Every structure is written in C-alpha cells, then in structure tokens.
Amino acid sequence: MKIDDYDLKGIPKEVEDFFDSVKTIFNYGKYSHSLVVLAPTWQAKDGETVLFKSGSAERLYFFLNSGWTAIEINSQLIRSWISFSGTGTVSILDSNNVTSVTRNSLGDFTLTWDVDFANVSYAGAMMVKDSGNREAVIGITDTANNPALGSMQVWVRRAGAVIDPSYASILTTGAQ
C-alpha cells in the first residue's frame, strides 16, 4: 500500500514537511531496519525484523510466534552452484555465481566464481554421473592454494581412468 498525495491545507509547514518525509519513506522503500551488534532479546511484535552485524557474522532476525529466530546470512545461503558437461566442448548447463568453467585437460576443470569468498575454507558438495556403469567421483584437486577465494580446481576420476563427465554438479556455501 502506498500513501496518497494528500493536499494538506491550514497546517503548519513543519507538519507538512514531516508527512512529506513519511510519504517518501513509505512510497519509495526508504525504510531502514534497525541494525544491532547484539542479538535482540526484547519482546517485540510478531513480524518485527532487525539486522545484526558483529565481526563477520551477519544475521536477519525476525520475531514470530513470540520468539526471535535468525537467518545466518554468511552460513545458510548457497553461494554458488553449477551443473556442467565436460564432454566435447565444456559447457555450463546452469549456474549461479559462476563466471566460467575451463577444461585444463582430461578430467581437470577450473571453476571461477563471480563473487569471491571471504576465506578459502568454504564447503563444497559435488557429484558426477557414472561413466560406462562404473563409479565416478569429482573432487578438489590437491594443489597449492586450491580452493582459492575466486576459483576452485576439480578432478574427475573413475576406477582406473581419468574422465570428462557428461554431467557434473557442485554447490558451495561459506562467507563472502
């Protein structure tokens, strides 16, 4: 709902200016959440929200059902994900926060993130399609400085062979 542009007459200019400001805030989305450095403990009204920022922790607190609950923004969001095909010309099937995937050599790929991570200890979950009815895995290449803030190099293997997967998927989460 938006506030109509009432033509207020016969009121002091301060009142008119105040309600112009109120109208700007409501009609143009200029409302600011309260920003706290300690977790809220006060009794609020259901639906109240506050932002929390302390160190690297960022949370959105919301008061529902007579209690405060929080979403940990740096820990509970999928930061990047990709499904890609490594056979023939490598191609991204779908992705979020991935700028490119490069085939370095057979079974060797580098993913480049769009927005970098804040540290290199982010978590990744990954799977590939089996190859020729034989078990296959995708894993992080054990090379220096991998994963990096802005990229991750991965290898794809199956028993007895290095392969290019027809389908591979990776999702990551961590602080950005």
Next chain:
Amino acid sequence: MKLDDYEFKGVPEELTDLKDDILTIINYGKYSHQVVTSAPTWTGRNGESVFYLAGGVTRWYYYVNNTWRNMEFSTSLVSSWITWSGTGAGAILDSFNVSSVTDRGVGDFEIVWDTDFKNGNYACGGGCKIASTGTAQGVMILDTAGNPATGTLRVRVRDLQINFDAADPTRMSVVATGDQ
C-alpha cells in the same frame, strides 16, 4: 532514511502523538511485517512482503514482478556445513551448526550437529580433495543402522582407483539441509 524530529506547534496533541509514534517506528526499526497463516493471494504492490507462519512452517513472501514468491526458512536454506581435515590430529577448518567431528578410523568420520534435524531424511552431499593423479577419493554416507541420525552423520571416504581403500584426505566438506 530517518525522519527529523520536527517540533509541531499549534496543532492538536493527538497529531503530535501520532508524529512521535511514526518517528519511533521508522527511526528505531520498529516496523512489523504482517504475519499471515495462509499464503497471500491478493494483488500486492511490487516490493510488498509478509511473513507466513502455519503448522511449524515459516516463509517470507515477497511480491515482485506482479507475483508472490517465497523463501521457506526450514527448507530453502543450508542447515549445516563443515569443511575439515582428516590428516594428523584433524581439524574443523570452518563450519556452521556443527559441534564436532570425530575420527573413527581411517576414512571414517562422525559429524555431530549442533541443532538436531527433525528426522533422518535430510539431504546431504560432500566432496574432498583428490590427493594425486593416481587416486579417486569420494565422500559417502556410511551404510550403518540409523545413519543419518537426527543429531549425527557418519561418512566414509573411499578411493575408487585403489581397491576402494579407506583414505584420510587433507580436506573434506559436507553440506546438509532439511527440517530442524
């Protein structure tokens, strides 16, 4: 944007009180979203948002591009994750909602969640570092009774390329999501 504290003069007291209430709501972040118990179906204005709470399900609905969309807190977010090392004494490198990880033998680890899941049907996935060109390690859910449990997840690491041998990689990760 914050409101200036205008000094109203020559107006009814109720108007000054109304001004004070509005100023408190806006300047101190006291605006409360509407809370509904059934999904919104009305035509909103783009940018409108409401909280939904029914039967233990919590969602945040927002109206964008003439459509109500929502994020469900118990199912749309990552519930827990961990990155840890299996070499030497082992160590948690970073994590969320994990209280500990125990080394139960080569390639055998038990993760203990901080807040339990509501049931053992949560989704999880993982990965690890592949040590060299001649190996192919992967993280798997251990096939033992009651695993995954609401409070723990036991995983094993095996090498597909070397006789499915157990391995302790330098780096492993698991991500899990589900009702808590």
